[in-house]
Amino acid sequence: MSVGAWEPDNQASNDQSRTxxxxxxxxxxxxxxxxxxxxxxxxxxxxxxxxFAQDLQSANWLAGLPATQWLEEAPNWNSTQVWALIRFFTLAEMQLQDWQGGAESPVIPLAKSLRQRKMPLQREQLLWIRQHSDNRYLPYGPL
Incomplete structure (x- = not known):
């Protein structure tokens, strides 16, 4: 009998989940x-x-994309556009069916992308997120 540690093949799992x-x-x-x-x-x-939920209902897979993908995507958008995406994903969890992100919400990496730009969310924006969401992980993720 051998004792060892199983290590997942990260490359294979990343390729499969990448959309x-x-x-x-x-x-x-x-x-x-x-x-x-x-x-x-x-x-x-x-x-x-x-x-406009009917138009976007087929795009609910966006809520489940990995944080790394959102961090790679965020630089393609200006800070106002990233804020619009943050607002959308915050509201989608409350208003749309099958858009729950929880600790994997796109809001978390999108907010992180703004911090990386040295443009963190302002107090008013943080209050807005808290007011319009019951997701305890927003906007910073799990501790």
């Missing part, structure tokens, strides 16, 4: 959040995602 992020879908999300929030993009507003 390309369709930037056109993300742009539709950003546009929809911005449009629903109005021209002012008021920090207090919380768009009703149900109005």
């Amino acid at each position: 390309e992020i369709d930037r056109a879908v993300l742009q539709r999300i950003i546009d929809a959040v911005s449009e629903a929030s109005g021209e002012s993009n008021d920090i207090e507003s919380a768009p009703d995602l149900k109005s």
